[in-house]
Amino acid sequence: MPPRYTPLVDSLPATVPFIGPETLERERGAGFDARLGANESVFGPSPKVLEAMRAADAEIWKYGDSTSYDLRHALAEHHRVAPENILVGEGIDGLLGYVVRLVVAPGDRVVTSSGAYPTFNYHVNGHGGVLDFLAYRDDREDLPALVARATDTGAKLVYLANPDNPMGGYWSGAEIAAALDDLGDGTLMVLDEAYAETAPEDAALPLPVTDERVIRMRTFSKAYGLAGARIGYALGAAPLIRAFEKIRNHFGMNRSAQAGALAALADPQHLAWVIDSVARSRDEIARIAAGNGLTPLPSATNFVAVDLGGDGDLARAMVTELGARGVFVRMPFVAPQDRCIRISCGTEADMRVLDEALPPALAAAREKVAG
Amino acid sequence: MPPRYTPLVDSLPATVPFIGPETLERERGAGFDARLGANESVFGPSPKVLEAMRAADAEIWKYGDSTSYDLRHALAEHHRVAPENILVGEGIDGLLGYVVRLVVAPGDRVVTSSGAYPTFNYHVNGHGGVLDFLAYRDDREDLPALVARATDTGAKLVYLANPDNPMGGYWSGAEIAAALDDLGDGTLMVLDEAYAETAPEDAALPLPVTDERVIRMRTFSKAYGLAGARIGYALGAAPLIRAFEKIRNHFGMNRSAQAGALAALADPQHLAWVIDSVARSRDEIARIAAGNGLTPLPSATNFVAVDLGGDGDLARAMVTELGARGVFVRMPFVAPQDRCIRISCGTEADMRVLDEALPPALAAAREKVAG
The missing domain is CATH 3.90.1150.10 (Aspartate Aminotransferase, domain 1)
Incomplete structure (x- = not known):
């Protein structure tokens, strides 16, 4: 049986x-x-990254640091936030799975765009969430409509990739910040910033990391050239970041990848x-x-x-x-x-x-x- | 908020x-x-593993193969089973999380030993399962008692590490196979074989991999010396292995780790x-x-x-x-x-x-x- x-x-x-x-x-x-x-x-990636990973491979018999201490602290400095605002995880895919698991129980509503990142949808379905799909508008995710729908339906999450994948456009950070003011209480925006490094400066969200309405997802898979290393991170309010400790795979990070990401950050x-x-x-x-x-x-x-x-x-x-x-x-x-x-x-x-x-x-x- | x-x-x-x-x-x-x-x-790990990982690092900008095709096929040959009986994942920790998520809904019962692997318990708690703890007996997990309790309570899962961590002892594979004959229908034994490579030959389970009563967990973290690389695998019946496709993080594997594990297997x-x-x-x-x-x-x-x-x-x-x-x-x-x-x-x-x-x-x- x-x-x-x-x-x-x-x-x-x-x-x-x-x-x-x-x-x-x-x-x-x-x-x-x-x-x-x-x-x-x-x-x-940078040749210095390859060097750092090669050096770290000599200690690949050791589990990685479960707290990603060095990388988390370097990222905190890079973003001028506290280490408590950063969670390092197994790529944005892994982090999306965690954030969905934190808030989505069977039957909970989640808003995204029809044609946006399917792995996010996969996680929502995998936790029994009910996806509400909105059409793109002018080949961009329709930010005002997404926020309005999430607010009207009391959705637990609303997903926005900025810049957008697969179309490549973006909303300015100021527009997103303004839209968040219309977002209903208790709806969390998952802002997937996988392509942030190649975006114009005005795409950056002009809000403090302590803002509880949004969690931002970043990755070393794109501009940093480390897709195969599986390193992403989330930027958010400390209580939300701390909540991941309840469910995440603490020893899930590859040790050499941690070293590689640290070196990547050090080579602007x-x-x-x-x-x-x-x-x-x-x-x-x-x-x-x-x-x-x-x-x-x-x-x-x-x-x-x-x-x-x-x-x-x-x-x-x-x-x-x-x-x-x-x-x-x-x-x-x-x-x-x-x-x-x-x-x-x-x-x-x-x-x-x-x-x-x-x-x-x-x-x-x-x-x-x-x- | x-x-x-x-x-x-x-x-x-x-x-x-x-x-x-x-x-x-x-x-x-x-x-x-x-x-x-x-x-x-x-x-x-083997020097050949370090060499393979270093070579693979040149392509670390690519995502890993989501199907771990080469590694899965090499493992299948190694264990004389079909590739459909093997799932490669992010260490046994990751695989334990997946198997718990597959079968444990809030309120479902799970049997393990008091003092056995805490990460398994962490996953069960994390999915709302109710843990039933049995005492060790003579410094081993009490196999007959575990099976009896799981059967009596209709538990969804029963956990056994063989050899045991933290005490180091083991049950013979024949004893485990005999115990499985007493296991109630629909209870899955999670057999954590992290230390299989260093165990005596008679620890091996003498059952076909198609046996639906058990899923075996293996890892490259111990004898293969690759704890920091995060590569484990599950051996089980094909329908069970296929079920992981519903929830696993398909692109979760580090590309160089996949190459390293393949090289490790090739260096007996x-x-x-x-x-x-x-x-x-x-x-x-x-x-x-x-x-x-x-x-x-x-x-x-x-x-x-x-x-x-x-x-x-x-x-x-x-x-x-x-x-x-x-x-x-x-x-x-x-x-x-x-x-x-x-x-x-x-x-x-x-x-x-x-x-x-x-x-x-x-x-x-x-x-x-x-x-």
Whole structure:
């Protein structure tokens, strides 16, 4: 007899928010020439990070520091907050799971946007929450509508990615702060700032970290080039940060990753170089797109959404055709955003691969959809 | 206004199953000379593991393979099971959290031993389960009593560590298989085999992996020397393994850790050397203990429980006094096992530090307790 799963677990599908590129490569029987689908940072981490991780590997037989003391204190200094306002965790994915678990019981309402980060939805479903989806507006998450809906329904959480994934736009921090003034008591905004480092300065939230209405999620997976290391952190009011101690996996951090993140934070020159490289690649993606009659959307992130001028079928075909030509990209899940494909920034070599693959892929995709 | 936590979370204390050695070192103001308290493997991983992790670090900007395909297939071959019988996860701690979440809803009963692994209890509490604690018997978890209690109460889970932590003993696999025949339908045994590699051959469970009554937990944290890398795996029936896909953090694995574990599995020579080193260190700990009039308990693990012949107060004083002399050890939490301290195996240098520190620490501890 199988184990007796909880009723909630029985009701859940076995699912995965994303198919990983390795799985696609195995299906394809070959590696990708340009890995531009997961918004990773092909520019990699600082060489000092690699050095620090290598040095730390000599002590990989030791469990990591369960309090991430050094990293937490360095992050506190970096953000000019107290260490009590920071929780280090296993990537934003892990932290989103924790925050959902803290507040969402079966039947509790959560507001997000249709087409926003699916891993957040996965966690909400996994804890029995009831998701309320709002449409994007002008290719951005509709901040005022999200806040209004959360307030009207007494939602426990409202999710906003700023800058946005998958479309790349952003709200100014001042606009978000103003919107929070309309948020009902006891609704927590989960502000996913995974792409904060590549965003314009005015995207920063001008509120003290002690503000209990919002928790901000940051990561070393994007601009810091450490997606495979699994290090994120949350910034929030001390009582909320302390609540994670009730449920988090205390010894969940990789020890060398802790050392790597610390070194990453200590090398702002590398970060500046990455941000500059990302900006140049965004321009290059836009140039390639425009050269093929396509419309690149403005981006505050390390990727560019490119409007193919068709519908989801065309974009899906395009993802397949680019993949067949060695270029891994992804696309928004929901109409009308699914008229776009999402291309992560890459090296000059990646851009050459894209430049070459895009015209024939587009022709093939159009033919497939027309046929 | 703070977020509205779930009633369950409101009822939980902010806690941590273990204080990490780094925290103790900070409190002490100095590092430990011998780190023998967390049952880590001071013998470290294979040099080939370090090489593999270093090579993988060059691609640390990529997320890890969400399916841990290569590692899962290598583990399947290693255990002569199908890949569908294996789940790779973020250490046994992470996997215990997942299995509890799969089956334990608020109010569900779970049986374990008083003084057994506290992180398992932490997860059960964290999901609202009701823990039923049974006493150890002859310094082992009382297998027949655990099975009987789980059966009588219709518990969802029953936990057994084999070999046992913190006492070091074990049940034969045949005894466990026989006990499972008495287990009530729909109770799942969580068999924590963290120390399997250092155990005698007859500790192995002689049951097919398709047996739905048990899930086995393994780790690279102990004999493989990779505690800081956070890689464990579960062995079980395919439908149970598949159920984890509903709730696990799919992209939770560190990419270099995946590569390191794969290399560890490919170097049985190093593992054999570690097992031999552990056996010699167990003998040395026993010799040191006996030389001080103390009683080492037989161990199937990478640590030795040493009976101080007193009570919990003496053992607590001894942990403190050894710590003050640069030796980090831990001790069982519950009487009468808390008459012991638990010393992890170490290098010859570690053993010399222990040999030197133990007599004065023991004298000081006895004086403190007598005073």
